[in-house]
Amino acid sequence: MRVHLSSAQLEVPINERASVTVGVYNDTDVIAGYRVTLLGADPSWVTTNGNDTAVFPSETASIELSVALPEDFPAGHRPMAVQVESLEDLEEAVTVALDVVVPRRDQLNMRIEPSSVTGGRSTTFGILIENRGNDTITAALSGTDDEAVVKVAFNPNDVTLEPGESEIVRAETRGGRRWFGVPTPRIMTFSVAGVEPVREGIATFIQKPRIGRWVLSLGGLICAISVFAIVITHSFEQVAENQKQGQDLIEAALDDDPTNANAVATNPGSVTGTVTGPADAPLAGVTIELVGLDDIDGVIAATSSAADGTYQIPGLSNGTFKIRAAGAGFSTSWFGGESFAEASEVGVTLGEVSEDVDFSLEGRPGSITGQVVAEDPAGAFAVLVRTAESIDGMTDAEVERAEVAPDGTFTFPEVPSPATYEIQIAKAGFTAEPRPVRLAGGEAAQGIEILLREGNGTISGGVLGPAGALGNVTVEATDGVSTIATVSLTTGDLGAFTLRDLPTPGTYTVTFSREGFAKESISVPLNDVATVDNISVRLVPALGTIEGVVRTSSGAPLGGASVTVSGGGITRTTAAASTGLAGAYILDELPIPGTYTVTFSAPGYVSETRAVDLASVAGTSPAVSIDTNLVLSTGAVGGTVTAAGLEVAQASVSLTNGILTYTTTSADEPVGVYRLAGIPAGVYTLTVVRTGSATSSQLISLNPGDDLLVDVALEPQASISGLIFDDNSGSPIARPDAIVELYLVETFPGAAPLQTIVTGADGAYTFLGLDAPNSYVVAVAAAANDPTLVASTLVALLPGQQVTGADVTVP
Structure with a gap:
């Protein structure tokens, strides 16, 4: 058959149905039926119009495939595949890629608890944010009051939520309050930005004055009746303490009422687990519901399992619950029991995760x-x-x-x-x-037609192997319309087989196959006679070979590389030769037919995996040659450090990505050259430091196998220069042979000088290669045999700065 799609890409908006037409061409000589399925999608999402249609030879059938996705299906591109299977031959199937595009659908919910709080200078609200859309949302929170006197701090300030996730954000409000008067209501507006339109919620913060009117009345009463004043003062201290503990009482109330699971806790608990189906295969899209202990229909929270079968129910308060799982085509399952009454109770504690609440679902009949x-x-x-x-x-x-x-x-x-x-x-x-x-x-399969034909023909005989009679050989006979199969005996008359009820007259192709042996086929006519009982077939072992050469990306042989083959229940490893034909490998005696994966690996190189089909060919042992070139898994960076066009030795070179750091020093020979090798691929900062020069930093991107050439030009080193003069009674003249010394400000004058220079006839001096930023003192000694300092000047120096004119006059 040949298959084509009306479009290779299908856009499926949430809550809408989209369709693609599948064209199936029957290139066989018989009438055939075909079934279309969408791989990667739940069968309940897909409907087909025209499935199981009978298609005549050399004709094309158009089958409409329609898809409707659930509301929580993630946005983006989802690679799926349309599979068309022949209803006549289950092994004949064609798969065509289909790119399913799901547009983004934003739905962000928020709830504020409590909606009204009475407090003093500050209080805390809990804001529950839920992402009910189908894409990741980053939400930024803000809060204001009408009079702009209350400041709001959020913890956390920004929240990133995957689809179906929720998080509690603490909104801590603080603002000035009156000294006297009545309580002041502050209308708080909390906003969550990240989707359009911006979500807003209203809450009320009722601020009590520092001193209420009743306190003033109390003061007058104290003046009148001192005894009652003491009692009343004590009572109101208790009231203030109770008000301070209000928030704790709310949390305690929530803890004591496990059915109030929808209340917002500031440190909620959660439940996690995995959903599997037959053969422990993970199930996606299964609905997980959490209910109270006394109400089977009162769903407190719900979620759906992900593609890997895992799920999470977040945002739960203290309590004990029961949990069930239900999916299309599968029976409802309760955790720990067959029914609601038998189900195990699941406890939830604030701030903790209840793990391993797993389900194994059975399909409905x-x-x-x-x-x-x-x-x-x-x-x-x-x-x-x-x-x-x-x-x-x-x-x-x-x-x-x-x-x-x-x-x-x-x-x-x-x-x-x-x-x-x-x-x-x-x-x-x-x-x-x-x-x-x-x-x-749970599917109800219908419309299946099977042709019944007269059959009184018989083909029988025996199968031989290298050691004699061979059992467990599949024997299959076909005349192009009907196919009859059996297996040669493994006990009694070993290797014998009989194919009965064959339609006659006709000519049959009889095929003999067994794993590990080459397939054999013969032609048997049933025309004049209805029985042929003298068939004898010998099968030879089918063993294949995979061989080749492993090289580097430059083409050099890579001896010692590891080569591993796996498939058909076997795993073997060999090493590429290091001598002789370097890089060569061979893996032989592999059962055929079979599909194998061959993995090439070597330290410092990116592993490579290839798929290989070893087909069975009668009487031969096929060999497949696979050569590969491995790419380095790391890279290298090198170059030359220069300044003013001259190579610079002993400069410090470092390469870091914030986690890994590699360092070296520019060489003395060849001058200025540096190299860092064996660096994992990534983005790095290359930094070169030399005393007295401004630090050079630049970003580089390193890919596997890269050998980057990065030359670095540094700015000139910092220096100080000037002239030394004799005062000469107010008419300064150059002081030849002056002893000029350089000190750090913080060690002057007690420490030894950093550098000492004797001026020439013109009185000039220069100090080179200075560390900066720093502050220095340039001082002049009395004479070569007299270290007494007779004059000095202060110089502030920046990296790469050449300070000139730092002149000193000796009195």
Whole structure:
């Protein structure tokens, strides 16, 4: 068959249905039926119009595939695939990529608890923010009051929420209050920005004055009746203490009432777990609901499982609950029991996570209804069997047997699902090709037609291997319309097989196959005779080889590289040769046919994995050659450090990404050259430091295998220069042979000088290579044999600065 889509991309807005047309061309010589499924999507999201349609040879069928996604489906591009399967041959399937685009849908909810608080100078509100959209939202909070006298601080100030997540933000309000008078209501407006329109909520902060009117009255009463004043003062101290503890009483009340799970706690608890289906496969899109202990219908909180089957119910207060899981095509499951009454209780504690609340769901029973097409279907039986892949040593292959009605119909009303089955029709003297059926959870499969033909032909014989008779060989005969299969005996008459009820006359292609052996096919005519019983076939072991050479990205052989092959239940590892034909490897005696993955790895290089199909070819051992070039997993940075066009040695070079730091020094030979190798790929800051020069920093991006050349030009080093004069009775003249010394300000004059220079005939001096920023003292000694300092000047120096004119006059 050939398959094409009307569009390779399908945009599916939430709460809307979108469609794509699947064209299926029948390139066989028989009438065929096809089924279209969307891989990567829950079957409940997808509907098809025209599925199971019979398509005549050389004709095309158009099947409309329609998709509607749930509200919590994430936004963005989701790679899916349209799979078209032949209803005549389950192994014949074509998959075409479909890019499903889900537009962003923002829905941000907020709730403020409590809505009104009476307090003094400050109080705290809890703001619950929930992301009910299908994309990540970063929300920024702000708060104001009408009179702009209250300041609000949020913890945290910005919140990033994935779809379905929620978080409690503490809004701490503080503002000045009156000394006297009545309580003042402050209308607080809290805003959450991040989606359009901005979400807002109103709360009231009632501020009590420092001294109320009743306090003034109390003062007068104290003056009149001192005894009562003491009692009243004590009473109001208790009132103030109770008011201070108001917030704690609210939290305590919440703790004592576990059914009040919708109240906002400032440090909520949560429940997490995993949902799996048959064969422990993770299930996505399953609804998880948390209910109270006394109300099975009162859903307190709910969420859906992610693609990996995990889920989380956040924002919960203290309490004990029961939890259930339900999904399309699956039975409802309670955690820890078969029903609400038997379910285990799940405790939630503020600030803690209740983990491992896991569910394993079973599919709802499905049904299969079909039709046997024959002149007289009476006396036939429909047998439902499990496919070979789903049978183990403890499982019966036959699931159910149903009698075919006189009109040819048959029904299997209660069938375990999801599963893949095969329908076989049995009637003496007749034959029918087994029909594969893939049943989704709770699906009612209909419209299945199976052709019943007269069959009295028989083909029998034996299969041999290298050591004699060979059992467990699959023997399959087909005339292009019907296919009959059996397995050679493993006990008794070892290797013997018999294919019965073959339609005659006809010519059959009989194929013999077994894992680890090359496949053999022969042609057997059943024309003049209905029975052929002298077939003898010998199978030879099928072993393949994978070989090749491992090289670096530059083409050099990479000896010692590790080569690992896995697949078909085996894993083998070898090493590429280091001598002789360096880099060469060979992996032989691999069972065929088989699909293998070959992984190449070496220290310091990026691993590479290839997929290889070793096909079975009669009488041969196929070899596949795979050469590879591994790319370095790290990179290198090097270059030359210069200043004023000259190479600079002994400059400090460092490379850091904030976590890893690599350092070196520019070389003395060759002068100024540096190199840092073995650096993981990433973005780094390259910094070069030299005494007296401004630090040089730059960002570089390093990819695996890069060898970057980064030359660094530094600014000149800091220096101080000037002239030394003799005062000469007010007519300064240059002082030759003057002893000029340089000191740091903080060590002057007790420490030894950093540098000492003797001036020439012109009295000039220069101090080079100075550390900066710093402050220095330039001082002049009396004479070579007299260290007494007779004059000095102060110089402030910045990195790279050349200070000139720092002249000193000796009195």
